[in-house]
Amino acid sequence: MNIPLGLRAGLLSILVLALFLGAWHLATRGTGVTQQMSPEYAKLMGLTATQGKSAMPGPVDVGIKLWEHLKRPFYDNGPNDKGLGIQLGYSIARVGLGYLLAVLVAVPLGFLIGMSPLMSRALDPFIQVLKPISPLAWMPLALYTIKDSGLSAIFVIFICSLWPMLINTAFGVAAVRKEWLNVARTLEVGAFRRAYTVILPAAAPTILTGMRISIGIAWLVIVAAEMLVGGTGIGYFVWNEWNNLSIVNVIIAILLIGLVGMLLDQVLARLTRMVTFPE
Amino acid sequence: MSTFDNPFDDKRSLNRAGCACGRHISQTDHDRDAGTQMQCVPVENEEKRYEGVVASAVMRQIFPQDVARRAFLKSVGASTALAALSQFFPLKTATEVFAQGGPIEKKDLKVGFIPITCATPIIMAKPMGFYEKHGLNVDVIKTAGWAVIRDKTINKEYDAAHMLSPMPLAISLGVGSNPIPYTVPAIENINGQAITLAMKHKDKRDPKSWKGFKFAVPFDFSMHNYLLRYYLAEHGLDPDQDVQIRAVPPPEMVANLRADNIDGFLGPDPMNQRAVYDGVGFIHMLSKEMWDGHPCCAFAASKEFITQTPNTYAALLKSIIDATAFAAKPENRKQIAAAIAPANYINQPEIVLEQILTGTYADGLGNVLTDAKRVDFDPFPWESFAIWIMTQMKRWGQIKGEVDYKAVAQQVYLATDTAKLMKEVGLTPPTTTTKSIVVMGKTFDPEKPADYVNSFAIKRT
Structure with a gap:
């Protein structure tokens, strides 16, 4: 067989998708009329009750609805009903802001911790305790103290995406090869110049790996945070459609959350490749 | 004579001794009316409603003596009197000024709601223009849960909000949160659960x-x-x-x-x-079927909002009272269902909301039942409601120790305020602020809350 690996993998992916969609379609077919009811009564009931339509939508329903959303992604029907494009925009903006703040704090602090064994040991217990806290546990505290739900969401993104970056930066900085630092020392390079020209390029791949983990976490957190505070964003959209028990829209949102998460990850992966160097 | 009877009616009794409030000829009549719900006076339209109120005020100013006014009315007739009045007093302008109230301190408001039909007056006031009519630009914001709506209101992200009627009592008492003075200027719905x-x-x-x-x-x-x-x-x-x-x-x-x-x-x-x-x-x-006329959700605002922006508060509350009066009429219910069904508001199939609001509904067992009062709307925040709720908080151990039922009820449920504003928009508020309540056949006397709590066999006190 001379078919290249890429093509074979692609074909297999399509096959898996087709099997999945087929199974989904078969599993969610209706059961036909379930019970006899007077037409007057049936008029007041939903399709699930009258025609035995499955409560779980099939792939066709999702496809039709998805097309409707894609046709007008930026509609605005008031503060509680906006198009998917706008909702995603809000979510990405929140993630971007919280994440940027985390970068601004995590990278310098990570440098400090990595370069100073004293700081490293002194701050370690705090980092270890704060790192595993779930984003939703921060939410009530943030709402109560910051007194603004928009800022609270950004704060939660910040606090959750901070730790992987901080730890990776500290680790990357501490793991710079001793020889390079010794060479710098013999050349009498100052502390700031050493950090900037020797340590930063050497630690960059590790730092960016930390940033890549963080963006994934930030995107996970935003959906949960927006479901809680509401208003705008893709998390709010999921909540609002769940409210209406519209599983079709929830599935569409899940699909989009996955796609955007993948895109964000790819951007960081590309950046990581740019700073990686062969030793 | 009392403020809310018609000064253009020459047959009303002037004898204050007739009954406690002065509206009725005898105490028997008063008693018959006192127990009933608030009655909406059917008015042709809102303009007329205000005009009536303003005209009454003017008439009283010109003839402060009841007897003199009577004599004048008897000799010319009510309609001529009104016409004569509008000759030298610009009733129309006065009505407009009145409808606007004082200058509104803050036009753009945010009001939070939970997407359930209890919030109908708050929600419909937006698409049906009740807020606009009172000069406000209100955004109604859907919120994820009761704890969040409480926090966002306390944080002042919302100027006012839809809450469960016991919540402002709990917030004011500091049960389940820090005590912050909170108020219920209006009940939204009765029944409906x-x-x-x-x-x-x-x-x-x-x-x-x-x-x-x-x-x-x-x-x-x-x-x-x-x-x-x-x-x-x-x-x-x-x-x-x-x-x-x-x-x-x-x-x-x-x-x-x-x-x-x-x-x-x-x-x-x-x-x-x-x-x-x-x-x-x-x-x-x-x-x-348990308690006909029980309150459910409330329109709540902080004391601070009321004292700092009184005109905004009055305009907002008038919009809500207006919307509630509109929602109380069965013939408007279908139209309301259509207005609040979209994704921006309640986000439910219209047919579901229609069944709830019109009271003709499928019960899930194959029957179509009809109960026009399945959900009803009545803004008056009876202090008895608050007292009953606190007896249950006490009964189930949510509040410990002694409770001054009456004082808390008066501070939180602003029955007197609401009555005043109801009069301003031309509705007739009840003459008392407490009434006896019957829950599952057992009468509750708001004067004796402690006895009521002790009368239950199953309790946590």
């Missing part, structure tokens, strides 16, 4: 067979919680030991019922009707 059970229990209609059931209510501090507990206890079940009651946000109720996580819920509409619509549950009974 139901006990919904999973389809598999359709033969277990006797509550005595519900031992071991898992129930959901929307919040610990909710009428739903107190009514369900009351109902179970009346049937000999201890709500803390024989069944499990958990707080579940309304949207999750139907999903949990389908997943068989709960056996039923006493929840707000549209969730009851939605469970029927999706074929996962049936309506066991309406909350109206």
Whole structure:
């Protein structure tokens, strides 16, 4: 067989998708009329009750609805009903802001911790305790103290995406090869110049790996945070459609959350490749 | 004579001794009226309503002596008097000035709501233009849960909000949060809740067979919680030991019922009707059958908002009272269902909302039932409501120690304020602020709350 690996993998992916969609379609077919009811009564009931339509939508329903959303992604029907494009925009903006703040704090602090064994040991217990806290546990505290739900969401993104970056930066900085630092020392390079020209390029791949983990976490957190505070964003959209028990829209949102998460990850992966160097 | 009778009527009794409030010829008439609900005076349109109020005020100014006014009216007739009055007094302009009230301090407001039909007056006032009419630009913001709406209102992200009627009492008392003075200027809806059970229990209609059931209510501090507990206890079940009651946000109720996580819920509409619509549950009974006229949700504002921006508050409350009066009329209900069904507001199928609001509904067992008062709207925040709620908080151990029922009720449920504003928009408020209440056949006397708490066999005190 001379078919290249890429093509074979692609074909297999399509096959898996087709099997999945087929199974989904078969599993969610209706059961036909379930019970006899007077037409007057049936008029007041939903399709699930009258025609035995499955409560779980099939792939066709999702496809039709998805097309409707894609046709007008930026509609605005008031503060509680906006198009998917706008909702995603809000979510990405929140993630971007919280994440940027985390970068601004995590990278310098990570440098400090990595370069100073004293700081490293002194701050370690705090980092270890704060790192595993779930984003939703921060939410009530943030709402109560910051007194603004928009800022609270950004704060939660910040606090959750901070730790992987901080730890990776500290680790990357501490793991710079001793020889390079010794060479710098013999050349009498100052502390700031050493950090900037020797340590930063050497630690960059590790730092960016930390940033890549963080963006994934930030995107996970935003959906949960927006479901809680509401208003705008893709998390709010999921909540609002769940409210209406519209599983079709929830599935569409899940699909989009996955796609955007993948895109964000790819951007960081590309950046990581740019700073990686062969030793 | 009292402020709210018609000064253009020459047959009214001037004798103050007739009854306690002065509106009635005799004490018997007064008693007959006192117990009844507020009555909406049918007016052709809003303009007329204000005109009537303004004209009354002018008439009283010109003839401060009742006897002189009577003589004038008798000699020329009421309509001529009104015409004569408008000759030298610009009634139209005065009416406009009155309708606007004082200068509004803050035009752009945010009001939070939970997407349930209890919030109907707050929500519909937006698409149907009641806020605009009173010079406000209000955004109604959908909110995820009761705790969040409480925090966002306390944080002043919302100027006012839809809350469960016990919540402002709990916030003011500092139960479950720090004490912050909170108020209920208006009740939104009365009735409109139901006990919904999973389809598999359709033969277990006797509550005595519900031992071991898992129930959901929307919040610990909710009428739903107190009514369900009351109902179970009346049937000999201890709500803390024989069944499990958990707080579940309304949207999750139907999903949990389908997943068989709960056996039923006493929840707000549209969730009851939605469970029927999706074929996962049936309506066991309406909350109206337990206590006809019980309050459910409230329009709540902080004391600070009221004192700092009194004109804005008055305009907002007038919009809500206006909307509530509009929603109270059965002929408007279909139109309201269509206005609040879209995704921007309640986000439910229109047919579900229509069944709830018109009261002609499928019960989930194959019957179409009709009860026009399934949900009703009445803004008056009776202090007795607050006292009853506090007796239940006390009964189930949510508040400990002595409670000054009457004082808290007066501070939180602003019956007097509401009455004043109801008069301003031309409605007739009740003449008292307390009334006796009958819950499942047992009368509650708001004057004796402590005796009431002690009279229950099942309690946590």
